[in-house]
Amino acid sequence: xxxxxxxxxxxxxxxxxxxxxxxxxxxxxxxxxGVGPLTNGQVMIGSTGGAPQAQTLSAGSGITITNGPGSIxxxxxxxASGAGLYSQVMSTTPTSAGTGLxxxxxxxxxxxTDSAVGMCIDVPSSGxxxxxxxRYMAAPMPPYKIxxxxxxxxxxxxxxxxxxxxxxxxxxxxxxNYTTNGGGAPxxxxxxxxxxxxxxxxxxxxxANAFPQPxxxxxxxxxxxxxxxxxxxxxxxxxxxxxxxxxGFLGSSGYSNIIFGxxxxxxxxxxxxxSWRQN
Numbered sequence: 070x071x072x073x074x075x076x077x078x079x080x081x082x083x084x085x086x087x088x089x090x091x092x093x094x095x096x097x098x099x100x101x102x103g104v105g106p107l108t109n110g111q112v113m114i115g116s117t118g119g120a121p122q123a124q125t126l127s128a129g130s131g132i133t134i135t136n137g138p139g140s141i142x143x144x145x146x147x148x149a150s151g152a153g154l155y156s157q158v159m160s161t162t163p164t165s166a167g168t169g170l171x172x173x174x175x176x177x178x179x180x181x182t183d184s185a186v187g188m189c190i191d192v193p194s195s196g197x198x199x200x201x202x203x204r205y206m207a208a209p210m211p212p213y214k215i216x217x218x219x220x221x222x223x224x225x226x227x228x229x230x231x232x233x234x235x236x237x238x239x240x241x242x243x244x245x246n247y248t249t250n251g252g253g254a255p256x257x258x259x260x261x262x263x264x265x266x267x268x269x270x271x272x273x274x275x276x277a278n279a280f281p282q283p284x285x286x287x288x289x290x291x292x293x294x295x296x297x298x299x300x301x302x303x304x305x306x307x308x309x310x311x312x313x314x315x316x317g318f319l320g321s322s323g324y325s326n327i328i329f330g331x332x333x334x335x336x337x338x339x340x341x342x343x344s345w346r347q348n
Contacts, residue, residue, distance in 0.1 A: 094121055110136020155218065155344070158303035163187045163217075163345040169206035170329055170342075174236060175265040177202055179331070186220075187343040192333040197227060201244075201265040203330020205236050209347060211292035215327055218303060218344035219247060220283040226252030227335025230260075233286045235295070237323035240264045245297040245309070246332065247284050254279040259297050259310040261318045272318075273310045283343060288327070290314070295324055303344070 085093060087103020092113060096102035104113060104123050111123045126141065128134045135142040164183040165171055173179070179192040179202045192202045215233065223229045228251060234244030242262035250256045257280065259272040285300040296311035315321045331340045 092121075092123075096120070109138055110134070110141050112141075155303050158344070158346075159218070160344045160346045163342045165204065168329075168342065168345045170204035170327075172205050173203075174205055174328060174330065175200070175202045184341070187341050187345075189339055189341040190329070190331055191339045192331045192337070194225075194335065194337050195333050197335070199228070199266055199268055199332050199334055201242065201262060201330050201332045203236075203328045205326045205328035205330075208235065208290070208325055208327050211290040214287060214289040214346075214348055216285065216287045216303070216344070216346045216348075217329065217342050218283050218285050220341045220343055221247060222339040222341070223249065223333075223336045225249045225334065225336035225338070228332070229334050229336050229338045230258065230332040231330070231338060231340035232260075233288055233327070233329050234260075234297070235288070235319055235324045236326040236328040237319045238326055241319055241323065242328065243295075243318045243324070244328070244330070245286055245288060245299070247280070247286070247299075248332075249335070250277055252335070253277060256280070257299055257309055270318075272312075275309060290324055 086101045090106035091103025093101045110125050113121045114124045133144045221231045230246035230248035232244045232246035246258045254277040257275040261270040263269040285303045287298040289296045298306040298308045300306040331338045
């Protein structure tokens with residue numbers, strides 16, 4: 070009888086669990102249970118201390134997932150139609166929330182919109198005087214780089230500038246601006262702002278090479294130095310200025326916020342963030 074009962078237990082424990090096409094697993098004491106049947110694209114995923122689960126893969130930023138019968142296709146969304154020439158270096162379409170640039174500095178009559186091509190800040194002319202207005206977020210922990218593709222819409226005979234940089238959270242800024250040079254060919258400038266209406270110094274100004282739009286701007290903090298760079302292709306960058314944080318304009322603790330903004334000097338100015346990457 071002992072042999073008979075042992076054989077009977079084997080037969081009973083071998084009964085499949087779940088409906089037809091379920092995936093079998095040991096549910097304890099040698100018994101079988103089933104998960105599924107699985108739908109297109111589902112896979113078995115472990116769950117610590119529990120039974121495995123049927124789940125689909127989730128797409129991260131810049132990734133698309135297409136599920137089919139017995140297949141999963143994972144693709145780079147940046148190479149999709151619309152990314153064009155910059156497909157290998159473009160991010161997904163930036164938004165205020167997606168970039169983290171959600172807090173205004175000196176908003177005035179400025180507005181921000183999330184459009185089909187990216188986040189756009191629109192600021193009315195400040196006349197002949199400087200008046201920096203922008204959106205900022207807390208800086209990540211170093212080391213990091215922030216890379217953005219910027220398009221600017223303006224009609225200025227003065228010094229309209231759009232750029233990216235750091236804000237100390239009190240009043241001072243250190244920015245890389247793509248600036249109309251008194252209405253001439255655009256240049257890059259690294260500017261020290263004592264406050265939103267006062268440029269106290271120009272760390273560096275590029276040659277008047279025009280630099281056709283859109284332009285790539287990059288700032289970086291490696292924990293010891295902060296730096297400003299630009300590019301025309303989004304992959305290869307030319308450093309324009311670097312300084313040790315300890316002796317930088319904002320001080321060792323002042324490079325605490327990332328800001329994207331506009332100095333609408335001489336013209337209503339629109340600055341559009343068309344790509345935004347943090348690494």
